[in-house]
Amino acid sequence: MDLSGLSPDKAPPVEAPLALFYLMPLFIGLAGMVLLWQGDQVLASRWAPATLAATHFIVLGALAPVMCGALLQISPVLLGAPFPRVRLIALLTATGLGVGSLLIGSGFLTGLPVLLVAGGVAAASGLAVFLVAAQLVLRGAGGRMETRWAVRLATAALGVTLLLGLSLAAARMGWLHLPQHLLLVDTHVAWGLGGWVGLLLAGIGMEIIPLFYIAPAFSRWIKRTLPIAVFAILIGLTALALQTSASMALLKTLMLALFVAHLVYNLAALAVQRRRQRPQRDANLWLWQLSHVGVLAAFVAWLVGYSPSQVGVLLLGAALSFVVGSMLKIVPFLSWLDLQQRRIAGRHVKVTLPRLRALLPTRTANAVGLTLAAAIVAVAAAPLAPLLTRVGGLLLVVCAVLLGYALASAARQRHAVIRQFDASGPAR
Amino acid sequence: MSYLEVLSEQHRACDQLFAGIEQHAYKGDWTAAASAAQAFVNDTEVHFAYEEGVLFPALEAASPNATGPTSVMRSEHAQMRELFAALLAATAEHDTEALADAVETLLFVMQQHNAKEENVLYPIADRLLPADGAKELDSTRKVG
Secondary structure (H helix, E strand, O other), X not given: OOHHHHOHHXXXXXXXXXXXXXXXXXXXXXXXXXXXXXXXXXXXXXXXXXHHHHHHHHHHHHHHHHXXXXXXXXXXXXXXXXXXXXXXXXXXXHHHHHHHHHHHHHHHHHOOHHXXXXXXXXXXXXXXXXXXXXXXXXXXXXXXXXXXXXXXHHHHHHHHHHHHHHHHHHHHOOOOOOXXXXXXXXXXXXXXXXXHHHHHHXXXXXXXXXXXXXXXXXXXXXXXXXXXXXXXXXXXXXXXXXXXXXXXXXXXXXXXXXXXXXXXXXXXXXXXXXXXXXXXXXHHHHHHHHHHHHHHHHHHHHHOOOOHHHHXXXXXXHHHHHHHHHHXXXXXXXXXXXXXXXXXXXXXXXXXXXXXXXXXXXXXXHHHHHHHHHHXXXXXXXXXXXXXXXXXXXXXXXXXXXXXXXXXXXXXXXXXXXXXXXXXXXXO | OOHHHHXXXXXXXXXXXXXXXXXXXXXXXXXXXXXXXXXXXXXXXXXXXXXXXHHHHHHHHHOHHHHHHHHHHHHHHHHHHHHHHHHHHHHHOOOHHHHHHHHXXXXXXXXXXXXXHHHHHHHHHHHHOOHHHHHHHHHHHHHO
């Protein structure tokens, strides 16, 4: 690590993360439409085409781009290592994930494996660009060892998820014979949700939760142990799944260990948030809390034998809550920071910047959070009343429209101020 | 004590003062909120003065690559100073909305600035600069 990561020319331009963030409302909306269209068919089985389409819209179309975008933004701050050619990487990753998720979702919905493969290739190309860049960045990274390891292992988990996903798509085309097909699907899900999503959200969460709310730091023990423990469990699961006669009892034990590891982080996060010094509760905070409680609920549901699709709904809901909550906080700040930097660079001292809470009003943030929370609760409660799946779908569509409106409104205000800068003349 | 330890401890102490502003305002005690805001600004200015007057010049002298990064840190200090003014005005005028805006913006600027210093700049200062500087800073703090 050296000081160059802090140089003025290395700060990522706001357009890079935003290009990835803009995919989120689109794909939350598409997932909502699938729920609205297919209703209780979606949760009837985890193998239902609509379930697989909605899951990939959420994981690959909505969550993955925002997580990659957040990493582009946060890497210089936490690791002292900015991504090289960050605009290009953001554009290629966003295009690959956007096109890939659309094709994969359509592939499941239409039953055409060729779309799955084409989508897999598109998404894999986008993610490969990101992963190669991330490995280069991590090589020269500084910052705290535990954050570096969490990011390193989370991105490695993304690589494994991708390889398993491509193998499963190839098996659907008949190009590859996978004897333990069902177990490998479980392994793909475990690496994706438990590894990539879980580790990155935990690794970043353990840094930003204390910063955003002036709360005590997470214990070093959790920070150091969690990423390594989760990764080791995932390797154990994979090794077992690849055997021709895997012991189901051992598999279940390893799944339990994976859940417990994530539960430890989520309970610690709730405890840290309870001990925060900042008194207010905003949409960001309660969405994060909902996320931690969601993981706890998923664990209980799994223990008492709920269907895998119900457990999946709770886990995806938890991930969405954390990521949407973070976005509601980060987008106005990044927009403001971009304007502030342009204002200083151009010496446009007479131009007044919009307030943070004008860029994304509290009311809008609350509406996004409430519709998302209501959608998750509705879909999770769908076994009680099948209509609730469609209600949840409709709420997700509304949430997507509100989130899209919030992002568009922040962008519109930012561009209006940039036009004012341009009108106020060149820098003196 | 290293630069990382002493200066990070100063960040945490300023964070505590900062949180106090909101806590008092939340309870409607604007007098306490205003004095917490002033105490926060005063202590943060002492921290900035050390960095700008001692640490950054020492780093610039020790490494030719340090000038760009220290100029970024100085510019972020300037951004925070602008926000200090908004913070003090909001507590003086008992303006809840303006305070919420100032606090939210300042918190973000401050925390990402502190994270860069603690994750990158201070560990490098510990590597490049003689340890006496950090010890001296620590002893000054204890005397003060």
